[in-house]
Amino acid sequence: MQAKLSVVALSVVAAFALSACGEKEAPPAPVAAPVVPAAKPEIVVKLGHVAPMTGPQAHLGKDNESAAILAIEELNSQALEIGGAKVKFELLAEDDQADPKQGTIVAQKLVDAKVNGVVGHLNSGTTIPASKLYFDAGLPQVSPSATNPKYTQQGFTTAFRVMANDVQQGKVLGEFAAKQGVKTVAIVDDRTAYGQGLADEFRKSAEANGIKVVADEYTNDKATDFKAILTKIKSKKADLVFFGGMDAQGGPLAKQMKELGLKAKFLGGDGVCTPEFMKLGGPATEGQFCSLPGVPLEQLAKGPEFKSKFTAKFGYEIQLYAPNVYDAVMVIADSMKRANSVEPAKYLPEIGKTNMEGVSGKIEFDEFGDLKGGAISIYKYQGGTLAYVETLGGSPVAEAVAEVKDAAQAVAGAATAVGADAVKSGAEAVKTGAEAVKGAADTVKAAVEKK
Amino acid sequence: MKNWLSPRSTAGIALITIALVALPFVVGMGGQAWVRILNFAILYVFLALGLNIVVGFAGLLDLGYIAFYAVGAYTWALLASPHFGLHFPIWAILPIGALMACVFGVLLGSPTLKLRGDYLAIVTLGFGEIVRIFLNNLNSPVNITNGPQGITLIDPVTIGSFKFAGTSQIFGFAVSGPQKYYFLLVALAILVIIINLRLQHSRIGRAWQAIREDEIAAKAVGINTRNIKLLAFAMGASFGGIAGGIFSAMQGFVSPESFSLIESIMVLAMVVLGGMGHIPGVILGAVLLTFLPEVLRYAVVPVQMSLFGKVLVDPESLRMLVFGLALVLVMRFKPAGLWPAPERSREQTQKACVAVTQTTAEAVK
Amino acid sequence: MDIFLQQIINGLVQGSIYALVALGYTMVYGIMGLINFAHGEVVMIGTLVSITVTSTLAAAGVPLGLAGLGGLIAAMLVCMALGWSLERIAYRPLRGSPRLTPLITAIGMSIVLQNLAMIIWGRNYLTFPPLLPKVNFEFAGAHFTLVQVAIVLLSAAMMGGLVFLVYRTKLGMAMRATAQNPAVASLLGVNTNRVIAAAFVVGSALAAVAGVMVGSYYEIAHYQMGFMLGLKAFTAAVLGGIGNLAGAMAGGVLLGIIEALGAGYIGDFTGGFLGSHYQDIFAFVVLIIVLMFKPSGLFGEKTGDRA
Known part of the structure; x- marks a missing residue:
């Protein structure tokens, strides 16, 4: 711990030093400010936002960006004053195509543009390589949706996330399975960073809760045929099949379980906790369980309000991570207020001390920048909808x-x-x-x- | 190209040198992000030149080339990251990476030597997938590659106490991290270009060419086709390995998803589009296809917005569509590429003439 | 034992699909020695077209069986047209050029078709309406469905039909003549251009049938579904001896069973070191081994420089 603290201290110093260098090269905001003739000095705070806006996950990226726009508009309507100056927030939205290479390029763009903070990226695969650039530049980064535990374990003091990570979710799912009276489990994962990470954490938690893992099977994120592995699972007589992966595989997997006459239950994480899963899995999904990080919006004080605001503004329903993106922006703004500064180096230490009630739940960070507690909610597929069951952990x-x-x-x-x-x-x-x-x-x- | 690089034309060399030195600073004015894109372009030049040895010189269609890049990248990642707690210096890792890739090249090459073009393509494709699947799964029972989670915190390139990451002052200039990598990449690329040029006109190069044109005839005139083909695989793979190492160091993070089949096809498209076997053409192809997505990104969305009021086709899918179409159209109308070697283009026209006469003959019938 | 039987059934059904796709590869390869890389994409287009037509018809009140038939016919027509244009636009102008040229074109076409399909049908998985009633059979502890039975029977029937076409009809004779020696065939009055086009059209029609089968079996479809299927089917064709119709069928079934048994048992045999995560490489490993030791395939005749 001692060593860790000194590392943190050192990197904070480094961040200060770096940002100081940056200032010498080109003083950003104050130059632009005098253009606007105002009684009070106005400063522009640029926030970067990164998500895939093109490619297979474009719909999620769009969702994230919309939430960021909403948050920025609200902040501007509040006419905030920080450090004695009026603050105007601006969003710099970038597209990383969910490609690690592109991730570092757009991260560099944001660093070049001297943004004051970054919200993003959406995927762990792009968030991790980009986090190094932000750390080197001393820029605070709050990811709304990267759940790979490694993101915050690199020792980068600038890395935060406002969503429970795979470790937290896998742990809760294991506990939930034990509570359901499951004795033996077969674990299937899709060999992606997400699926494998979640399945590993589930395995640890299940074993800790006295469940026997009778089969470890694997598929991939393009597969459609699961009969071979399911037949094997059948021979191992598991009570439960846990699937770490996405709905496109989970749905057919659940369906094929039924076709093969497997009596085992199905359980999965947020990747299968979608309407798409029920569409693809058909009646086989009825009565099975899945989990989503956070607490359902309906259960939260500010949730329904956010939901209606979002739908009213953009004309479509929230897809997935919008509440978390909104909170990520608010975390940054809130920290700036408390530090009374928009300088990354000055408000960065404040992010760690965040204690706010966001639309996605309570937000407090642990020493790594992970969400403290990290609530996970369990849902049941019921008559074509996801029925809320309970919230565990957190x-x-x-x-x-x-x-x-x-x-x-x-x-x-x-x-x-x-x-x-x-x-x-x-x-x-x-x-x-x-x-x-x-x-x-x-x-x-x-x-x-x-x- | 040749008279530029020959020592006789000092002016030419000086001009190129100045242009190459100034480039990152000119591009850097538009933001360091553009320098990063430039770096990826050079990295692809590097890869394309490596693949050019296999496909362009020796005429062996390799669809799994990215596997060697992956081997190089993972070699660097494993030897210079906290994953195993190893932090080797660059002059140790780069050669090891090249060697590892070379070994894989020979491993792939030796069983497939007897295969003819199209079978070879499928087998190399399979090989590329096998490497990726192994990288993705070797996290248990013994954790070697850390599986799909990838390896983080990879050391950047350092030479002595000189770090390539972060900004530093050189001769009073502030040189950023990407700019420093640019110079490293350019230096390596020049080395590869020189090796390529020397190879092309050497005995080995001519032997490759002979195999490409007619393997049986090549064998008949006493060329050891087996060894010469293996050499092509080994050399191409080594370049891929070096490129992979630099990629790893630049990114600081590798995971198997960076080494999918589509990357192999991208690099192949660069070689084919530019001009198989012609070094300047291949360089052109690589630069063109690296900047294409950037251009599309800035052009496609606004154009569609103004025409239809919404985005009908997103730039990412259009990019792939353009790649595919480019492959088809280039093969149809300019089989020797956009910038073909002078002698190749002559051959192709002759061949086209023969084909045309044949078809007309058939049509007449 | 019931588990082993179940794995054999799994493999048999999967293998029948491979076999049907492999027939398309083998037809084209047998006649003109070209690997039509885009064949897997033709299967994908077949599935997607049949989904669209079937669901549109079903939504318009046509009984599901009839709608499914409509979907199948539409898919066959579209794929036949596609196969014909592929040959016409991409491959015919390249005849006589170096071997790499048509191969690269084929890869290019494959990318083009995939992305066109993505633009038309979107990126999401589509659900296929269930064409056959969900009847579940049980035999000695192994489960199988009506769709699975239909797939195996239909594949066998298609292959029978194809064998009849090639060995009992005039077109078939022309095909075999062209395969033997196109120059001589054309001297003897065979319109080789038409024969080659016919091979593409017939192969594409088979691909459409395979596409509808895949769709109705898994009840999902996606623009990327064709590529891997195509590769595996190609492996099946090589395994059985490319150019050999019965070989393609046998190769397909064999590959399906190898995959199923591999995924089912290799983990236990190797103590968990190798497992179902390597399922996708079995096909490639089989391919490499066959090509190294018996390039003419298990049932192929000696074909000179074919491999």
């Missing part, structure tokens, strides 16, 4: 205790409500209150066990 003890307190208050409230005229409703309230207490107690237990 509740450090303190939060759980708060829940207990809330529940107790509810009970108390219910108790006072019990009057001569409201016996029935009061009784109900007591029941819900009691249930809440129980649920909270469970969470506390789980959290304590985890520690």
Whole structure:
């Protein structure tokens, strides 16, 4: 830990030094400012955003960019003042085509443009090589959706993410499987960074929870035939098939399980937690489970509001990571406010201290820049829709205790409500209150066990 | 080309030198990102010249060339990253990478020597996929390549205490990281070009040419076709290995997804489009196809927006469409490439004439 | 044992699809010695066309069976036209040029077709309407469906038909003559251009049938589905001896079974070192071994400089 801290300190110093150099070369904002004749000095804060805008993931990239635009507009409408100057946010959107080479090129573009911070990239494959450039330039980078654990483990103090990583999700899925009474599991992954990472973490967690892994099978991200591996899994008599991969393979896999007469259940991560999965898997998906990082928007204080704002502005539904992108922008703006500076070197230390309620949930970072806790929600495929089941993980003890307190208050409230005229409703309230207490107690237990 | 590089034309050399030295600074004015694109262009020149030895000189269609690039990249990544805790210096890794790639080239070459053109193409394609699949899966039971997660924190190039990453002051100039890599790449590329030129006009080069034109005749005049073909594979592979090493160091991260089949086809398209066997043509092809996506990106979207009001075809799919069409059209109308070697273009016209006479004869019938 | 039987069934069905695609490679190769790299893409186009037509017809109220038939016919027509134009535009002008030339053209065509399909049908996976009722059979613990039975039977029937075409009809005789020696054939009054075009058209029609089979079997389709399928089918053709119709069929089935058994058992045999993650390389390894030791394939006749 000592060594780690000194590394962090050193790199912060390095970042300071670097940004100082940068300033000498070309003083950016103040020169542009006097052009606008205003009573108060106005500074332009440029935020970079990177996602694939072309290629197979263009629809996700578009979703991300829209959310960033929304966040920037809202920030500008607030007429923020930072360091005594009016702040105008500007978005510099770049396209990395989900290609690692292109990822470093656009990262360089953003560094050249002397942006104040970066939101992105979407994929781990581009986020990781780009993170080095941002670190060298001392630029804070907040990725909304790169879930590869390695991203934040490179020792780059500039790297943050506002989404639970694969480790956190795999862990929760393993615990969930154990809770469902699964004794034996077969694990299939698609040999992509995402699928393999998730499957590995699931394996660790499942084994830690006393589940026996009876088969490790593999496919790839273009496959359509899974019968050979499924037949093998059948011979190993697994209770559950865990799939680390995307919906395009997961759907047919679930379907072929049924065709082969496998009785095992199906479980997967966010890659299969989509309507597409149900479309491709047909009736075979009914009653199976999957997980998504975060808490469903409906369950959150600011969620539904964000959702309606987004749809109203862009005319289409949120695809996937929009809430996280929105939060990533807000994390940067919030840190600037607290540091009272838009200089990357000055507000960077503040990002680590973030403690805010985002639209995707509570945002606090651990020492690596990963989301603390990282809530994961479980969903069930039910009648062609994803039905929310529960949220696991992401509740450090303190939060759980708060829940207990809330529940107790509810009970108390219910108790006072019990009057001569409201016996029935009061009784109900007591029941819900009691249930809440129980649920909270469970969470506390789980959290304590985890520690 | 030849009289430029010959020592007799000092002026020519001086001019080229000045242009090459000034280029990254001129391009750098438009942002360091353009220098990075330039670097990738040179990297592809490097790769295309390597493949040119196999396809252009010896006439062996290799569809798995990217495998050697991958071998080079992973050699660097494994020997200079915290993954194994090794941090070898450049003069150790680059030759090891080249050697490893060379060994793989011979490994691929020896069983396939007897195969004729089209079979060879499929087998090399398969070989390329096999290498990628192994890189993707060798994370268990023993973790060698770290599987699909790739290898992070790869050391940048350092020579002595001189680092290629980050900005430094040289003779009072601020030279950025990409600009320094540019000079390294240009130096290596010049070396490869010289080797290529020397090879082309050597006994070996002529032997390759003979095999390309007629293998049986080549054998009949006493050329050891087996060894000469293996040499082509080995040399081409070594260049791929060196390019891979530099790629690894420049990116700081490698994962198997960078070495897919489509990359092999890209490099092949560069060689074919530019002019198989003609060094300036191949260089042109590589530069052209590296900058094409950038140009498309800036041209396609605005043009479509103004014409149709929305983006109908995104530049990424258009790029691939253009690649495919280019391959078809070049083979149809300019089989020797956009900038063919003088003697090749003559041959091709003769051949085309023969073909035309044949078809007319058939049509008459 | 039931597991082994199940793997054989898996392999047999997969192999029948390979075989049908392999027939297309073998026809073209047998006659003009060209690997039509774009053949896998023709299969893909067949699947996508049949999806569009079938779902449009079904949505218009046509009974599903009839709509499926319409889809199949449409796919065959489109693929035949495509095969004919491929030959006409890309390959015929290159006859007599160096061997590499048509091969590179074929790769180019493959890329063009893939990206055109992507522009037309989009990047997402499409679902194929189930043409046959979902009947599940069980035999000695192994499961199989009606679609699987249909695929195996249809493949066999198609091959039978093709053998009849090549050995019992006038066109077939002209094809065999052209394959033996195009110059002599044309001297004897065979219109070799037409024969070669016919080979492409027939091969493409088979590809369309294969495409519809693949689509109705997996019930999904995608613009990238053709490439790997094409490669494996080519391997199957080489395995059976390229240019040999029965060989292509046998090679396809054999490759399918090798893949299924490989994925199913190799992990246990090697203690987990090799496993199903290497499923895709079995085909290539088989290809390399066959070409090294018996380039004429398992059932091929000696073909001089063919390999």
